[in-house]
Amino acid sequence: MTAKLLRRTACLLALCACMPLSHAAYMNAKAELAQVLLQRAWQQRLQTGDPAKPWPWADTSPVARLKVARLGIDEIVLSGDSGRTLAFGPGWAESTAIPGTPGLSVVSAHRDTHFAFLRNLRIGDRIEIDNADGSRMLRVTTMRIADSSREHIGVDNDANGLMLVTCYPFDALTAGGPLRFVVTAVPEHAS
Template sequence: MKSKLVGYLILTVGICFIGYASWGIIQSNVKANDTLEAAKKIVEESPSKSSKDNFLPKQGETVGILKLPTIKAELAIVEGTDPEELEKGVGHYKGSYFPEQNGQIVLSGHRDTVFKQLGELKLGDELQVEIAYGKFSYKIIDTKIVDSDDTSIITLQNEKEELILTTCYPFGYIGNAPQRYIIYAEKK
C-alpha cells in the first residue's frame, strides 16, 4: 500500500513538472507569434522613416524579422537579450551592429523555442534580416560549438559586416546547457 502511494505521488509530481514546462513553452510561443506579427507591420510600414544611420531601437523594442528559408522559419527580432526579450523572439545583442553598419550583428535565441531547428541549417544556407530600412541576405560560412562561458565570439568588431547566431547547445539538453552553438554568416 505504501509503495503504491509513493508511486502515485512520484507520477503526480512528474506530470506537474511536465505540465509546468509545457505551459512555459506554449506561453513563449504565443509571445513569439505576437511579436512576429508586430515585426511584420514594422517592416512593411517603416521603410521611408528609417536609415542605417538613425536606427537606434530601445531595449525590448521589436526591430525586425529573421528569416531562415531552409527551415521555413520567420522569427521576430527584439532589441536586447534579457529573459524578457528572449521570450518574445530572437534577441539582438545590445551594442552589436545592424545591417549596413559594417560590423558584427549578434542575434541570440532559445534552443527550445525560436531556435529549436537551428541545428538543421548547413553551410551555404541563406539567412535573411528584414528591418525598417531594408532587407539583407547572408550566407552561412561556418559553425562552431564553444563552452557556455566563452564570450570570445562577441567581439563587436567594426571592420566587416558579419551575422552571428547563438543558442545553447546541445539542442536536446534538459537544464542549463554547457555549451553554445554558433553560426557565422557573411553578406551575400
C-alpha cells in the same frame, strides 16, 4: 484503509510526475503565443516606422525578422538579449550592429525553443534578415562551438554579417554551461 492510502499516494505521484511536463508545455505555448504578438508588433513597426511593444508591459520591441526558407523558419528578433527577452524570442545584442545593416550583428536565443533549428543549418544556407529599412540576404559560412568562459563571442569590429549564438549541446539536460554554438553568415555578395 491501506488500499485507499495507496491510491491517493499513486494519484499524488502521478500528479507530481505531470508537473514538469506541464511546465514544458507552458513554456512552449508561451513562446508560440509570443511570436504571434511579436508578428503583429513587427507589422505595426513596418507601417508606422516606430518601435511597437508586443504587449503593454513589454520592455522590448521587434527590430528585425529572421527567415531561413529551407527550414521554414520565420522569427521576430527583439531588442536586447536579457533572459527575460530571450523567453519570448531571439534577442539582438544592442552593442552590435542592428540586424540587416552593415557591421556585425549578434543575435542569440535559447537552444530548445527559437534557435533549436540551428542544429539543422548547413554551410551555404541562406538567411534573410528584414529590418524597417529593407531586406538583406546572407549565407552561412561557418558553424563552430565556442567556450564562452575563454572567448568573448561577437567582438570583431571589422566583421560584416550576422552571428547566431545559442547554448550547446542542443540536448543538454541542464542549461547554463559555457559552450555556445555559433553560426556566422555573411552578405551574399561578400566572399
